[in-house]
Amino acid sequence: MTLDIHLKHTFPTFSADVDICLPTPGVTALFGPSGCGKSTVMSAVSGLLKADEVRVVLDGVVLSDLHPADRGVGVVFQDGRLFPHMTVDSNLRYGMKRAQAGPVDFAETVELLGIGHLLDRRPGKLSGGERQRVAIGRALLRQPRLLLMDEPLSALDAGRKDEILPFLTRLHDDMRIPMLLVTHSIDEVARLADTLVLMRNGSVVAQGPVGDILTRADLDFASANQAGAVIAARIVSHDPTRGLTKLDAGGVMIWIPMIEEPPSARRRIRVPASEVSLALDDPGPTSADNIVSGVVLNLRETPDRRMTLVEIAAGQARLLSQLTPDAARQLRLEPDMPVKALFKAIGVQVV
Numbered sequence: 001m002t003l004d005i006h007l008k009h010t011f012p013t014f015s016a017d018v019d020i021c022l023p024t025p026g027v028t029a030l031f032g033p034s035g036c037g038k039s040t041v042m043s044a045v046s047g048l049l050k051a052d053e054v055r056v057v058l059d060g061v062v063l064s065d066l067h068p069a070d071r072g073v074g075v076v077f078q079d080g081r082l083f084p085h086m087t088v089d090s091n092l093r094y095g096m097k098r099a100q101a102g103p104v105d106f107a108e109t110v111e112l113l114g115i116g117h118l119l120d121r122r123p124g125k126l127s128g129g130e131r132q133r134v135a136i137g138r139a140l141l142r143q144p145r146l147l148l149m150d151e152p153l154s155a156l157d158a159g160r161k162d163e164i165l166p167f168l169t170r171l172h173d174d175m176r177i178p179m180l181l182v183t184h185s186i187d188e189v190a191r192l193a194d195t196l197v198l199m200r201n202g203s204v205v206a207q208g209p210v211g212d213i214l215t216r217a218d219l220d221f222a223s224a225n226q227a228g229a230v231i232a233a234r235i236v237s238h239d240p241t242r243g244l245t246k247l248d249a250g251g252v253m254i255w256i257p258m259i260e261e262p263p264s265a266r267r268r269i270r271v272p273a274s275e276v277s278l279a280l281d282d283p284g285p286t287s288a289d290n291i292v293s294g295v296v297l298n299l300r301e302t303p304d305r306r307m308t309l310v311e312i313a314a315g316q317a318r319l320l321s322q323l324t325p326d327a328a329r330q331l332r333l334e335p336d337m338p339v340k341a342l343f344k345a346i347g348v349q350v351v
């Protein structure tokens, strides 16, 4: 099943020409610099923007042929936009009035978002994080076919983000509603998205599974020090004596600092490129808890020539290593070369 978006639109100083095909359900992140057209895509999908040319097809239903109110698209904005004169409970129920019957249940949503204790309050008496959770709840209770979230966390400080991210992760895991998420944060992408669409100047530069796109050495994440592998992993076992947990990440065994999750639990990990060193042979005693055998897929020097990015295939996983160009020359790296990727357990982020 897919969500297909075809969009052409020209503003006086900007044009968008976008073709996106996404798997559904799942979370897709639209990512790119300010002004590249992310919100324009969202507005065209919701029908808020009457685009010059637009076709949006969700699982065979041509949404763009429908009136915006009939599209079944839920939208969550940066600032929540709750009705200030209504309690949280009435804000939530407002969404339900126009909704068709659907799988989203009031009690479950309240529980999922942790807002049960807020039902009698008005939005003015909520924190930013609480307000955003209510806004997400209201959008969900409309039983949307598709949920659009335009920088839902960007108005919040780090503490509030940490408060709400686990709820979004649960949304991702528990609800099977396809979601489009605009974000500037690679951390949010790594935590929440399955698919990543990278935009620049009104067009799509790359789209595909998050793990594939973030490890591509030819994209610009590296310049911003944001490059790294995102890998779906399964917990294999714990080693309490070493204080480490072993994960199976696409057939590659990776050690991380011990976490309290039962074996078989699934977690995503992110291995930043800056954490990964390379060697040609087994390095002997080292502080790297992980020594992963792989093969160089490709390498690229960044335009400012300050670093070389090396993409490595290891099992089903892709790793990315960020080296100085000098180190890459010393190793005489080239595609198809076998290498060892070295990184510490504490360098791996569990997201």
Ligand SMILES: Nc1ncnc2c1ncn2[C@@H]1O[C@H](COP(=O)(O)OP(=O)(O)OP(=O)(O)O)[C@@H](O)[C@H]1O
Residues within 6 Å of the ligand: 011, 012, 013, 014, 032, 033, 034, 035, 036, 037, 038, 039, 040, 041
């Ligand atoms: N209604 C409009 N009229 C004229 N120009 C517009 C309009 N809406 C957006 N634009 C222009 O289109 C371009 C893309 O805007 P858009 O909001 O889609 O970018 P964005 O990637 O979402 O940016 P940001 O990350 O800053 O939110 C910008 O140059 C913006 O000025």
